[in-house]
Amino acid sequence: MKSLNEPNSDGNITDTYMVAQLLSPIITSQRVMAAQFGNTYSSMQCKDDTVIVFDEFLDHVLMIITKDNIDDAHRELLDCKTLLQHICGQNIDLLHSPVYQDWLSVLLDSRTKGDSIPGASGVIGESGATVAALNALKTISKEIKCSTYQHFHLMLFVGDKMLALYSSRGSEDLMPADLILLSIQCIAAQEYWNNVKESKTNEVAPNSWLPWLSEQNSAIVHLCAGPAVVPCAPHSLHIAQVAPRVIFVVLVDLEMRDIGIATHMSSQILSNLERILLQRNVELLPNTLDSLEVAVKKMTDALRKGKSNAGLCSRLSQRTCELRKACSAAMPQGPEAGAGALRAALDSVLALLKPDIPPLRLERPLKDLTGLLAPYVEFLRVKAMRYFSLGSGETDANSLTLHKYLEEFPGLIHFIYVDRTTGRFLAPDMADCADMLTPATVRAIVRRAMGCLREGYGAAAWRRGALHACAVQWWEGRGGPVRPAHAPHPAAVRALPPPGDVRSTFYRQLLELAFPNDSQGVSMKELICIHLGLVPASTAVQQARRLAHSVHELAGDNPAVAADLL
Numbered sequence: 001m002k003s004l005n006e007p008n009s010d011g012n013i014t015d016t017y018m019v020a021q022l023l024s025p026i027i028t029s030q031r032v033m034a035a036q037f038g039n040t041y042s043s044m045q046c047k048d049d050t051v052i053v054f055d056e057f058l059d060h061v062l063m064i065i066t067k068d069n070i071d072d073a074h075r076e077l078l079d080c081k082t083l084l085q086h087i088c089g090q091n092i093d094l095l096h097s098p099v100y101q102d103w104l105s106v107l108l109d110s111r112t113k114g115d116s117i118p119g120a121s122g123v124i125g126e127s128g129a130t131v132a133a134l135n136a137l138k139t140i141s142k143e144i145k146c147s148t149y150q151h152f153h154l155m156l157f158v159g160d161k162m163l164a165l166y167s168s169r170g171s172e173d174l175m176p177a178d179l180i181l182l183s184i185q186c187i188a189a190q191e192y193w194n195n196v197k198e199s200k201t202n203e204v205a206p207n208s209w210l211p212w213l214s215e216q217n218s219a220i221v222h223l224c225a226g227p228a229v230v231p232c233a234p235h236s237l238h239i240a241q242v243a244p245r246v247i248f249v250v251l252v253d254l255e256m257r258d259i260g261i262a263t264h265m266s267s268q269i270l271s272n273l274e275r276i277l278l279q280r281n282v283e284l285l286p287n288t289l290d291s292l293e294v295a296v297k298k299m300t301d302a303l304r305k306g307k308s309n310a311g312l313c314s315r316l317s318q319r320t321c322e323l324r325k326a327c328s329a330a331m332p333q334g335p336e337a338g339a340g341a342l343r344a345a346l347d348s349v350l351a352l353l354k355p356d357i358p359p360l361r362l363e364r365p366l367k368d369l370t371g372l373l374a375p376y377v378e379f380l381r382v383k384a385m386r387y388f389s390l391g392s393g394e395t396d397a398n399s400l401t402l403h404k405y406l407e408e409f410p411g412l413i414h415f416i417y418v419d420r421t422t423g424r425f426l427a428p429d430m431a432d433c434a435d436m437l438t439p440a441t442v443r444a445i446v447r448r449a450m451g452c453l454r455e456g457y458g459a460a461a462w463r464r465g466a467l468h469a470c471a472v473q474w475w476e477g478r479g480g481p482v483r484p485a486h487a488p489h490p491a492a493v494r495a496l497p498p499p500g501d502v503r504s505t506f507y508r509q510l511l512e513l514a515f516p517n518d519s520q521g522v523s524m525k526e527l528i529c530i531h532l533g534l535v536p537a538s539t540a541v542q543q544a545r546r547l548a549h550s551v552h553e554l555a556g557d558n559p560a561v562a563a564d565l566l
Helices: 017-034 071-090 092-096 098-110 128-142 175-199 257-279 282-303 307-328 334-351 363-383 400-406 440-453 491-492 506-513 537-557 559-566
Strands: 043-045 053-055 060-066 152-158 161-167 218-225 230-244 246-253 411-419 424-426 457-462 469-479 480-481 522-532
Touching: 017 060, 017 257, 043 071, 053 071, 053 098, 060 071, 071 098, 071 175, 071 218, 071 230, 071 440, 092 098, 092 440, 098 152, 098 175, 128 152, 128 161, 128 363, 152 175, 161 175, 175 246, 218 257, 230 257, 230 363, 246 363, 257 282, 257 334, 257 480, 282 307, 282 334, 307 334, 307 400, 411 440, 411 537, 440 457, 440 491, 440 522, 457 537, 469 537, 491 506, 506 522, 522 537
Parallel strands: none
Antiparallel strands: 043 053, 053 060, 152 161, 152 246, 218 230, 230 246, 411 424, 411 522, 457 469, 469 480, 469 522
């Protein structure tokens, strides 16, 4: 960037307009090739190995410039897009606010600070603490009063791992991506409170104000909904600290899920329509207009449930009819003007999707929750830094603890078992192998395993210095392993987005490729094993298979324990 800016004497490239001017040729080229010539590309690699990756959301371009490989850069950009939708919904104009810019920046920084692996969140495998936490949440749920809205979720996170979740009757289930997004919110809060505590000598209130939230540490966020699993369902988020690294989260459903899903569909179809108009691709117009009409009708039906939205419904229907007429006849203003008028009407719906934060008094429930969890707080503080329970009394004979698998699988240092369908993973405590294995090494091995899967392999083994790594992927359904009738073609797998993003886009699309029209009840499992390099490759692969069978048998024979672990 500085070399491009050499003609300017001051050499300042921090100005937003200067950056936009320097990048405009690259962005314009990418947009024109995609919009007018149908030659879409999502990344480019420069001579000095700089990688630029592009993505789009509602006519906005997102881009990342990095030295990482293309898959890692693309995954980070997908997560950036998801986090943007999570805090802004479909109203990207909110990002002009410094508060939202800081909020997005904090969440992006917190994405890799927890113990979680890409695309999955960890669990606390301790049944005693889990049951106590769930009972405590159930007890205080009677004190959560929100007069306007009746559906809510109460959660406890330890570090970035969910300890317990209690949902009120009739609430929509949270999706795996929602739990990952909320764990990132919790890590951001913990990091800020920890930094404030270290920087100030005086005593700091345990729930001091988080600058990117309201003064009550609450905000409107959007959770995933619809078949596309896109953050578009508005919820009210409230965060409070029970103890260091133990976070209490309240989510209030603002009951606008149907409006959010329909608005997202309408906005996406309208963006596609505008691109078709730019390309003058007349053949695709009728079907696109039909899809847009259906989406707008769903939106107006959802809006009519609110008595004050009759005028907006009429305006949306009128603009849609005008757009269809403009596309089918030579109108003076042309179809572009009609699309712009409908876009303006959709902006009014976006304003509805960001209502006021409902007031919620949490002082009493938080005090009661702290009291109920008092016997477990010290244990949970230690647990926040560890994967499995160690030194907490009796050890579950069925648990895959460190000592158990060291005896049964000699040479095995660490393993990670992932359910990609639920977005949860299980791993032993890394503290006992810290001298042989660093978190950075584990992350690198996980990325390598995802890269092998992206190439179409179901299993892979490789050496990394003094370590031997093995990764296995398989499908489970209807109580046992299943195999697709025809394995997905490697070229089709490589064409998918990179694995490991927050929304698990790769795994959902791979499931549809492997089991077209028959993916109900099928889940995808992964196992990554790390052995000492002295262990022969054949032995490492054999142990990985045995370990996979052990976990599968544990899940099948002991449903209660399986729920605790997974």
